Amino acid sequence: MLPSLLPCPGPLPAAVARFTMRMLNKYVRLAFCGLGLIAAPAAVPTKGPSTLPATALPAYGRYRLTEAKQLELISSAVHFGFSFEGPQCEIFASLPDAGSHNYLQYELDGVYQRRLRIDGNAKNPLTITAPGPGRHTVWVYKATEAHTGPIFVQKITGQRLKALREPAAPLIEFIGNSITCGAAMDASEVPCGTGAYHDQHNAYQAYGPRVARALHTRFVLSSVSGIGAYRNWNSDGPTMPQVYEKTDFQEASPQRWDFSAFTPQVVSIALGTNDLSNGDGKRPRLPFDSAQFVGRYVGFVGLVKSKYPKARIALLSSPMANGQNRTKLQNCLTAVKARTDAAHPADQPVALFFFQPMQPRGCSGHPNVEDHATLAKELEPFFRPLVGKE
Missing domain, CATH: 2.60.120.260 (Galactose-binding domain-like)
Incomplete structure (x- = not known):
């Protein structure tokens, strides 16, 4: 039990007061422990949002x-x-x-x-x-x-x-059209033929990001649906050479992209599908002009080289080009390589890759998610030495 405390006629001396308080604390703690009521140490508050x-x-x-x-x-x-x-x-x-x-x-x-x-x-x-x-x-x-x-x-x-921040690794820039965008490939949420055009976009699953992840490299995409080297899917322009320097790929845009933001080790260019197409069937469409295509393409490669003098250039054909169009595109890309290599003899030669024929299974004749996985598998051994992953 607690000791009785006699009333004191005046203030206690300091030493006596301290002793008295220690004794009170001791007995109070013992009493509360006996009742299981001793308080736990205060919890440290967690960091808020x-x-x-x-x-x-x-x-x-x-x-x-x-x-x-x-x-x-x-x-x-x-x-x-x-x-x-x-x-x-x-x-x-x-x-x-x-x-x-x-x-x-x-x-x-x-x-x-x-x-x-x-x-x-x-x-x-x-x-x-x-x-x-x-x-x-x-x-x-x-x-x-x-x-x-x-x-x-x-x-x-x-x-x-x-x-x-991304860890240090080689960077690949993928330039191209709707295929490079990952457009019309994913109908898992919105079926083909319904919704807006971009409802089936899935850029993450496109062949470029897939290749980059497989090779542990970094990537950026510079791509526009329907675009070509000298003409587009259903118009004469503006084409990729006309919009590449604009931040949002819009010809009338005042914003010009700062090409010092990234320095790719490899620039992959995949144009030609839309140049070769028959258009939308509504606007007049002249036959494919291989001379114009090659000339504009060579000029565009020169533009890319002016932005990234040390980058290796890789030209890709199209998985959507079959039959005669496939042959035409391969011949044109071979000519682009020859003219570019001759104009830049001190640079590394342009690399060429021709896709195997494919029957795309996505929306409006585009590759779907599984098709892009196939394209990426084809491309991995091609890009591996270009980024020093041999």
Whole structure:
């Protein structure tokens, strides 16, 4: 029991007061321990949600930072990465047009997950849920091409966020048309022939990113559906040589791309499918002009070389070109190589790759997801020595 304390007529001496308080604390603790009521040490509060602003996100591909400090994702498969802790994080993204929609797609902890639809009038952020506790890595990709319109990213919220940079590795730039974009390839959510054109885009699964992942290299895509070297699918232009220097591949755009942003070791160019096509059947279409095609193509290769003097140039044929068109394209690309090598004798020679004939199984005669996997498998041994992976 507690000792009785006699009333004191005046203040206790300091030493007596300290002794008395120690004794009281001792007996109080013993009493509470006996009752099982002793308090546990105070828990350290967990770190609350944090914010990663768009300006802190390094992007790979064609992008720009807007005056409002948003990250504007422009080109196919342009991407950024970050890590977080806990069960989920949120991506705040928007579109310039309230009546439109667009798509992102993402990897979580190195595994591809799915596409994320963004509606122009959406008010809520996109939520990424992790399968368990701990630290997680996320890489976010624009699923659609530049002509679909940009996606603006404002910020990321979550626990202990950290922006990620790609590890040092060779970079391949893939220039091309709808095939390179990964257009019309994925009808898993919206069937072919329905929805908008970009509803079947899946840039992450296109042959270029697949090759890069297989070879542990980095990549950027510079591609536009329907585009050609001297004429497009259903028009005379603007063609790739006319829009390549513009950030968003739009001829009238005032924004010019800063080619010092990335330095590819290899530039892969796959043009010709649309030059050879019969068009849309509505506009007049002259027969394919091989001289014009070769001349414009040689000029475009020269333009690319002026941007990346040390890059190895690789020319790819088309898996959609069969029969006589396949032969024409291969002959033209061989001529482009010969003229380019002669004009640049001190440079590494242009590399050529001809796809095997394919009957595409995607929408509107394009390769589908499985077809792109086949194309990537064909290309791996071709690109391996070009990026020093022998």
